[in-house]
Amino acid sequence: MFNTLQSRLWFTYIFLISMMLCIIGGSIFLVVYRGNVPLLQASSALQTLRLAALPRLNSASDFEPETLQNMLTNNSASLLQGRIVILTTDGEVVADSSVDQKPDLPDFKGAPQVTEIGELPILYRDSGRRAWYYIIDALNDDLLVFFAVNRPRLQIVAIFRDQYLGPLMRTGLIALLVAFILSTLMSRWISAPLRRISREARQVVDGQAHPIPPEGPEEVQQLAVAFNDMAHQVQTSQQSQKDFVANVSHELKTPLTSIQGFSRAILDGTVETKQQLIEAAEVIDSEAGRMSRLVQDLLTLAKMDAGTSAFEMTSLNINILLEIIRRKFTPLTEAAGINLHTAICQEPALVMGDADSLMQVFDNLMDNALKFTPEGGQITLSSNITPEEVEIHVVDTGEGISPEEQKRIFERFYQVDKARTGGKFRGYGLGLSISLKIVESHKGTLSVTSQPGEGSHFVVKLPLQK
Numbered sequence: 001m002f003n004t005l006q007s008r009l010w011f012t013y014i015f016l017i018s019m020m021l022c023i024i025g026g027s028i029f030l031v032v033y034r035g036n037v038p039l040l041q042a043s044s045a046l047q048t049l050r051l052a053a054l055p056r057l058n059s060a061s062d063f064e065p066e067t068l069q070n071m072l073t074n075n076s077a078s079l080l081q082g083r084i085v086i087l088t089t090d091g092e093v094v095a096d097s098s099v100d101q102k103p104d105l106p107d108f109k110g111a112p113q114v115t116e117i118g119e120l121p122i123l124y125r126d127s128g129r130r131a132w133y134y135i136i137d138a139l140n141d142d143l144l145v146f147f148a149v150n151r152p153r154l155q156i157v158a159i160f161r162d163q164y165l166g167p168l169m170r171t172g173l174i175a176l177l178v179a180f181i182l183s184t185l186m187s188r189w190i191s192a193p194l195r196r197i198s199r200e201a202r203q204v205v206d207g208q209a210h211p212i213p214p215e216g217p218e219e220v221q222q223l224a225v226a227f228n229d230m231a232h233q234v235q236t237s238q239q240s241q242k243d244f245v246a247n248v249s250h251e252l253k254t255p256l257t258s259i260q261g262f263s264r265a266i267l268d269g270t271v272e273t274k275q276q277l278i279e280a281a282e283v284i285d286s287e288a289g290r291m292s293r294l295v296q297d298l299l300t301l302a303k304m305d306a307g308t309s310a311f312e313m314t315s316l317n318i319n320i321l322l323e324i325i326r327r328k329f330t331p332l333t334e335a336a337g338i339n340l341h342t343a344i345c346q347e348p349a350l351v352m353g354d355a356d357s358l359m360q361v362f363d364n365l366m367d368n369a370l371k372f373t374p375e376g377g378q379i380t381l382s383s384n385i386t387p388e389e390v391e392i393h394v395v396d397t398g399e400g401i402s403p404e405e406q407k408r409i410f411e412r413f414y415q416v417d418k419a420r421t422g423g424k425f426r427g428y429g430l431g432l433s434i435s436l437k438i439v440e441s442h443k444g445t446l447s448v449t450s451q452p453g454e455g456s457h458f459v460v461k462l463p464l465q466k
């Protein structure tokens with residue numbers, strides 16, 4: 001519950017909102033505390049005091065100390081807990097509203113100065129460290145009146161509670177509500193595609209996964225794209241595994257049925273003459289040979305897939321291998337009524353490679369050319385050297401391969417027309433995939449270009465030995 005994206009977002013928002021409210025509340029508190037509210041209150045108290053006292057003092061019959069002292073006794077200063085003192089212009093006390101002479105007078109630093117109009121009251125501290133504000137007015141040319149009031153103690157908590165707490169709480173609640181909506185939307189935005197990915201991931205094993213549309217934040221979209229790629233690869237590999245097993249069983253079934261049929265015929269005496277017996281034995285031999293070739297090819301592929309095929313890499317001259325191939329195929333092409341043309345380059349083409357495997361590649365390409373070229377056609381085996389590579393070309397004037405088929409002929413068990421390439425020499429559609437694997441293991445490339453009806457052109461490129 002607390003581990004979900006939504007709850008995490010929600011708690012983060014609550015934390016942030018609380019932090020913000022605390023900071024704002026704290027700042028307001030400080031502003032109120034440090035603000036000029038006490039000064040304004042003191043100003044107005046001093047004004048009140050002044051307005052109440054000055055006209056009365058001005059109306060005095062004389063300005064004798066006793067008269068003034070009498071006027072100051074029982075005046076509003078005591079009500080306001082302030083003090084009114086009548087001073088000479090030198091600062092001598094003439095009359096005082098305070099019996100105990102509290103608060104102490106400030107240090108005027110010389111003669112007391114009349115507070116100008118618009119000037120703010122002056123703050124000072126008495127001997128008990130209490131803060132006071134005062135102003136000084138002129139009563140006449142010789143006398144000054146000093147008014148002092150206590151700096152009002154602010155009920156900051158009360159002010160804060162009455163004025164600011166309510167709005168702050170309301171703002172906090174609205175922010176929490178917005179945060180809840182936002183966190184819900186945000187977590188849905190992120191987690192909905194993630195949930196879909198995890199749901200589809202479970203289906204991958206059964207081969208049932210569907211492509212996921214890229215939704216949500218950029219990172220999640222990238223994950224969806226990567227997941228789609230992965231699911232596609234898994235499905236392709238599962239499918240090719242199934243196809244592989246189906247193909248192997250299919251390819252084994254035909255020769256096995258044939259072998260079984262002929263051996264039964266021998267056993268139950270259907271085969272009567274020696275001639276029939278020889279023919280049956282020949283079929284059994286040829287089918288067993290085909291099966292053995294298939295098993296051999298499969299083993300080669302399995303070893304290369306597992307990376308355990310033991311290539312014996314030596315420095316070898318490709319031209320010598322091509323010469324051996326030429327010798328092998330000369331009588332075969334002659335027998336098939338096909339013209340074999342060879343143009344092997346003169347310079348030695350040295351590569352690091354496994355001679356047997358590379359021979360298998362050239363043999364397969366030549367074998368295919370022979371199989372798919374009709375009588376009267378031509379096969380050209382040539383090589384040339386570039387600064388980096390040696391290129392081996394096998395060109396025939398056979399039936400060719402359509403562009404769609406060209407992409408697929410390197411797949412395992414793929415044959416353009418299974419029924420066509422007949423006879424006991426019929427392949428399994430494994431030759432080119434094995435050849436491609438071998439060439440790639442030598443860091444080379446194997447490619448084809450072809451015009452249906454005109455012939456095919458296979459090129460092997462191998463890096464030259466440095």
Ligand code: ADP
Nearest residue numbers: 368369372409415416427428429430431432456
């Ligand atoms: P196979 O052993 O059946 O020949 P390959 O893997 O060598 O298997 O070839 C796969 C398929 O590619 C062949 O069945 C054939 O249809 C096509 N192919 C290969 N080489 C040629 C070629 N030279 N001309 C026409 N088709 C070819």
